Amino acid sequence: MDNNQNRNNNKRPSGQSIGVLVVIMILTLIAVSMMNSAIKKSQTEELGYEEFVQMLENNEIDTVRESGNRLLITPKAESRSYNRFKEYYTVRIQDADFANRLLASDVHILGEDVNAGASVLSFILGWVLPSALMIFLLYMMFSRMGGGGGVMGVGKSNAKVYVQKETGVTFADVAGEDEAKESLVEIVDFLHNPGKYTKIGAKLPKGALLVGPPGTGKTLLARAVAGEAHVPFYSLSGSDFVEMFVGVGASRVRDLFKQAQQSAPCIIFIDEVDAIGRSRDSRFGGNDEREQTLNQLLSEMDGFDSSKGLLVMAATNRPEILDPALLRPGRFDRRIIVDKPDLKGRINILKVHSKDVHLDETVDFEEIALATSGAVGADLANMMNEAAINAVKHGRNAVSQKDLFEAVELVLVGKEKKDRILSKEERRIVSYHEVGHALVSALQKDAEPVQKITIVPRTMGALGYVMQVPEEEKFLNTKKELQAMLVGALAGRAAEELVFDTVTTGAANDIEQATRIARAMVTQYGMSEKFGLMGLETQENQYLTGRTVLNCGDATAGEIDQEVMRILKEAYAEAKRLLSENRDAMDKIAEFLIEKETITGKEFMRIFRQVKGIPEPEEEDEEKKTRFARETGADRRNGGQYPPQGQGGAGGSQGYGQSGAGAGQGYPQGQNGMAGGQGYGQGQNGMAGGQGYGQGYPQNQGAPGGRPPYGYPGNSGQVPQGAGGQYPPYPGYPQGQGYPGQQGRYPQGQNAPQDGGMTGWNNGNPSGGAARGQETGNDWRRPEDRTDTER
Secondary structure, three states: OOOOOOOOOOOOOOHHHHHHHHHHHHHHHHHHHHHHHHHHHHHEEEOOHHHHHHHHHOOOEEEEEEEOOEEEEEEOOOOOOOOOOOEEEEEOOOOOOHHHHHHHOOOEEEOOOOOHHHHHHHHHHHHHHHHHHHHHHHHHHHHOOHHHOHHHHOOOOOOEEEOHHHHOOOHHHOOOOHHHHHHHHHHHHHHHOHHHHHOOOOOOOOEEEEEOOOOOOHHHHHHHHHHHHOOOEEEEEHHHHOOOOOOHHHHHHHHHHHHHHHHOOEEEEEEOOHHHHEOOOHHHOOOHHHHHHHHHHHHHHHHOOHHHOEEEEEEEOOHHHEOHHHHOOOOOOEEEEOOOOOHHHHHHHHHHHOOOOOEOOOOOHHHHHHHOOOOOHHHHHHHHHHHHHHHHHOOOOOEOHHHHHHHHHHHHHOOEOOOOOOOHHHHHHHHHHHHHHHHHHHHOOOOOOEEEEEOOOEOOOOOOEEEEOOOOOOOOOOHHHHHHHHHHHHHHHHHHHHHHOOOOHHHHHHHHHHHHHHHHHHHOOOOEOOOEOOOOEEEOOOOOOOOEEEOOOHHHHHHHHHHHHHHHHHHHHHHHHHHHHOHHHHHHHHHHHHHHOEEEHHHHHHHHHHHHOOOOHHHHHHHHHHHHHHHHOOOHHHOOOOOOOOOOOHHHOOOOOOOOHHHHOOOOOOOOOOOOOOOOOOOOOOOOOOOOOOOOOOOOOOOOOOOOOOOOOOOOOOOOOOOOOOOOOOOOOOOOOOOOOOOOOOOOOOOOOOOOOHHHHHHOOHHHOOOOOOOOOOOOOOHHHOOOOOO
């Protein structure tokens, strides 16, 4: 079998076809001759001989030409009775005085030169040559039409036949559509191993309909099926069923299925099936040719035997207009959704399309995937190619992250239009407009972070734009997030009004976007208090334009407009408020943007923090560490050594005194927590009868509830129970005070009390294994838990 060729493409028109062409040519010549005669007849008029003589006497004849037994007469221009643009004729009568009359009337006399050679040449040029040219054109036309069978092959299918080695595409080349691949892998496996399915009674699906937006890879998936199936793969478009002749669509469907059944097992793929599968709706009139083709397709899909391994696949991005009879089970059993890829899918698509591209170490596909939310596979493939071209243009040997981001901008907003020079005033307006968008986004916690701000015009019409990249991919938007989008979209117009006391046409796209969001909030999302959970709008053409249609009366539509206007006005007022309160930051950033033309999100946030006196995140972390070390005396610059024994004190960070764990040596150098096993090690002055805290608190974390990283539990924390003694289940040590005593309560080297820990802990009685220590600190117990003497 020849790859990617129609079965009739290499056949020349037969003798029968040539004979038919000759007949058509002869009939055409006859028709042309008859038309020519009719035209000539309409341009000539017969005169009687006596009328001809009268014209001579009235001197109204300019020329007389002899043609056989006829006299062809041309009137003079000044003749009022005859049309000079019309030719008249009369039959010649034997008249001896004929020549003298003509000469007397000053008439030009023309004779007929009978030349056989000239007549033959005239015949060849006028008839033979045009006829031969017509035959050649008809021959070429019919030889290329109707599947290569000439005029007799008009009703034959012109489907292309692929096998695996021709497509060169497998499922490994398709990324981002794992669910769709999974469904198609099952079908391919059925074709390869039908036995294991038929053994339990399973049947091969008769049809699979691929549905999704343009560019998501429907045709690529079909070609991957061809590459994986290793069976004949008939590929054609819905428009291929209809040609210049009426009635050929149904014939081509029959021929296609006849060829496929002879080649079974095989796959038929019809791209853009909506060209012939449109719903048969009488409201808009019918198309007999298309309906006949559709009826034949329905009949063939019902009639073939799927056990032979014949599968029909089709692709469309307009499923809502397909005929219900085409979509029912038994024809297209599976509807496979090929939707826009998610974050993981976009990352995998970028990896697939970059396998032959040299990348440097700066490339981060996840960052690019986050910036291209909503992009389909075709967009990402184009971006990767544009990035490679950009790298070559700048003399680099590998594609960098900068090249990829420039490619993203190229696809989204076009190339930089360097020849468009804005005036100084326009640059200020555009700068404030874009800074307004960015600043409001930074001031709202529900907005996406700013990646880039530029006032360089683009070829798609934008004079500037703000690129925002989400920190993570979202599939839902809250009401607050949508309101933040509205405020951000209208912030550019608000900045113009605040700074220049006027507005421009630059906000047209922003207003359109904001209106669309606000209307969806009212009519689709149920986010309006006035209309509540009422669905007022339905979406049509989901995968193409996404056009919506209102499901309400005119009065309600007017109220919807009022509600949308209210939401937009509130968002605009909020944008003006935020920008007014942060005018100093807006001015500073706008001046910097005018100077640089393009700034990054990091530069934007740095200027914003400087104006507002907010420390940078790194500086803020370091300041916290320094302040804590100063308060606790743990100076990291001196090695982190804590104060010596015997001091006791705040936060549990100044050692444990003479009877503290580790003999009052403080925490080990450079460690913040009790560093499991080093604090109250087992059997060493353990606070819980030998085990104490077991492994201690985690390093660098400190005790729960206390002030990290050193503090003991706060007022709400509880001391954990040990093995040899139990700490009272009361609210722990007072936060920030550490151990009660300056010298500690336990004598050095003694274990904790065994009587539940209450009496021994506070009083140092013999049940705790030691005498009471010096009591100069605070008693941590609640008053109601103390004895009268202790109170």
